[in-house]
Amino acid sequence: MLHEVLAGRPLTRLEYQQRLPQLQDRLLDAQYELRKGRERAVAMIVTGIPGAGRSEVVNELLGWLDPKFVTVYGFRASNDVERERPPLWRYWRVMPPRGRIAILHSAWYEDFLHESVRHPDRPEDVVQREVERIRSLERTLRADGVAVVKVHLHVGPELQRRRLRKLRGDRMTRWRVTGEDLWLARHYHRVERAFEHCLEATEQPSAPWHLVDGTDRQHRALEVGKVLLDGVEGRVGKASRMTGLPAAATLRRRAARIRLASSHRGPRVAEEDYDRRLEELQGRLALLSRKRSFAKHAVVVAFEGMDAAGKGGAIRRIAAALDARQYRVVPISAPTPEELARPYLWRFWFQLPPRGNYTIFDRSWYGRVLVERVRALTPRADWQRAYAEINEFERQLAEHRTIVVKFWMSVSQEEQLARFKERDRNRLKRFKVDPEDWANRRHWQAYDQAARDMLALTNTPHAPWHVIAADDKRHARLAVLRHLCQRVEASLG
């Protein structure tokens, strides 16, 4: 029973008045350092049962901090736009940039607790999967520089009853008690069990829980303040060793199955066949995308491949088959300062399509394990954990009926060279020429290795890779469209 282990003790007014200024002073200093350093963000999650003083504590904190660099978020039942994306989408959207604090009322525990309390008999595997999503999210946040500070405020059943009764008894404060509060209070033990299970299941070194006794107004404020201070100063949560690359042997075995070198050249497609087959595939895709059942799905297409592999041309052939209102093409290049200040996957979460829509990524989140790995733009530990994070990301998409279609456009070194030269000759293709491209070419072997690892480690059942022989552009474009059609068809059933 949570309420039996509550360890608060009432403070005298004098004690409070002595301690508060010290704490507030340190909090302001810490907030200033946080801003200046821009190395860390803080996401503080406050949960609590009715009557434990959750809102009051948050208001108190806001009075102590510099409010310009703190944002408070509360979450209601999801709206349309949110329901059309995976459940964690709406939390990713409000992730604070380094240097800032976000205080989240319940955050991702909101939905989880609501379900646990209202439907205590949910199947074990469903619950387990939700827990896994949360644990994985918090690990990733911690590793990406967001301190996740979790506080739960609790009081015993008698005190809860007394507080709610008192509030309701007074005409002036009656409004503070909602119908939801009363329902939760009537089911005290069920609610407490749900919290107990939740706290236990989501406890982990990278994001530990702090149980705070809500009995005494002053005690609880100081306690929560201290936890926040630890978070802002970087003492909350140990970076856990994230799943890195599997052993080299496993990797080689898996990679052996992928023969990139021999995959550049598909059967040549004659020009006269091409137009007819292209139109046919585009028609097939267009009809699929207008089907009634398609409105229950969304599609995320990710294109990867060496420079000049033909990504842009393939994308335009897909786009031409779709209604302009139905898709968005998102070219991915180096992150902006705004994006760099957020966890790595933030900018991709941001672009997820609503139901019935396509987002086509011209390069993607795989940049982490390709260019960022090869050009050493990201520390080794960070790109190594990215494989698992990406798999989890794509799994969440798939679980939400988003069809994830990934293309590796496989071009040979000779064909790439020919295309580069053609670009240099043709002024009208000059926007395609980037000095970086030649530099990347010098790292061909490293890219090739990175691509193999990527294909081996992220080729999951819910988001398989399609390796496209891209030396012949016509063949490649038809193959891309055909795979895309097949994947959509398979999902519509």
Next chain:
Amino acid sequence: MLHEVLAGRPLTRLEYQQRLPQLQDRLLDAQYELRKGRERAVAMIVTGIPGAGRSEVVNELLGWLDPKFVTVYGFRASNDVERERPPLWRYWRVMPPRGRIAILHSAWYEDFLHESVRHPDRPEDVVQREVERIRSLERTLRADGVAVVKVHLHVGPELQRRRLRKLRGDRMTRWRVTGEDLWLARHYHRVERAFEHCLEATEQPSAPWHLVDGTDRQHRALEVGKVLLDGVEGRVGKASRMTGLPAAATLRRRAARIRLASSHRGPRVAEEDYDRRLEELQGRLALLSRKRSFAKHAVVVAFEGMDAAGKGGAIRRIAAALDARQYRVVPISAPTPEELARPYLWRFWFQLPPRGNYTIFDRSWYGRVLVERVRALTPRADWQRAYAEINEFERQLAEHRTIVVKFWMSVSQEEQLARFKERDRNRLKRFKVDPEDWANRRHWQAYDQAARDMLALTNTPHAPWHVIAADDKRHARLAVLRHLCQRVEASLG
């Protein structure tokens, strides 16, 4: 009749092959300069009747440009989240930053044309107001550095019929024709009349229309390309002289009614009364905000006032009355580079609350005519036009049942000085002390004048100002809450 004035002429393949490379070459150069200069963005709007080749032309343009710096947007019927904001909100959201091109399928003409065609008998004043909103938007965009390039593609009724018939006759291309297209084609003359009226009503020097004959595939592509080139090179749309300040005499007359100097001091509120009255007002606001009818409204609260006028304290007293999920406090400080690259009002549009919610701005869009004017951060012409733009912005909010509540916290120079000193003494208020504040204080007279002009020029029936005597904090907080309650009550009726 639009189709009688179409002036296209078919191009031979040879002519096309000669002209296209020149045009594309210049487009790429222009796009490069646009990126480099970051002085201008381009919003190209393409409308057209079915069969005139709208999508084809856009695809062609995309093939010519560097797609990394162009985004194409199409718009469907509004979704939930969009419907909860004023109609132009969803277009503001996708406004391109300087240096980029956005191609918008129909953009804000989408809803207007749809209504005109389906409901040709709408009341004249409704139509007129929609036209006004569009004209005002385009003028503002042009003045804020977004070239608005408007192209309408048209063909005659026989050709339209022939094209649709041909597409439908072929199994391979049938999918390109939607039910909507057929309906529009069956009502050719009605549709044409709607376009004619629309083009005429929204023609203005800052954003002229370009009528393009869609008959010949190659001719139309080159024509649209040329118009885009003019836009990218800054030759489309003359900056119109925007409504500036009224004559000095009018201004003085209006301002005379506002006596700021005498408005600092309200009746003092005793501490023992304060708590009771505060709780009462908070309860009143809380109950109002939970009313069923409140869910049809939203509230935008804007706080302005000299430094240390007590904005933060008043905001916290409002927040304490609301459900954490129901409001957001948005502190406004100097714009980020991302925000600076957009039209001025962009960042405020972005923060508008959904129905049933509050957004509380701690400083607001009025910065344009206060700090930016006084400290000469913005050219005179730009802050002068801001009064009219702000009035239009707030009017759109009000028209959408968003209650706009504006507070000027009026503090005296002596009281401000006392508060500054207290802040300097009290380490725990150090986050409130900014060297800029002392600098601002030296411009007191200029701020005072700017505030008077602002109050005189933006005190509209749909968004009136509340001047709050702020020398006594308790009085000020109660007054703010009381006005807010009254305004919400009045709107709920």
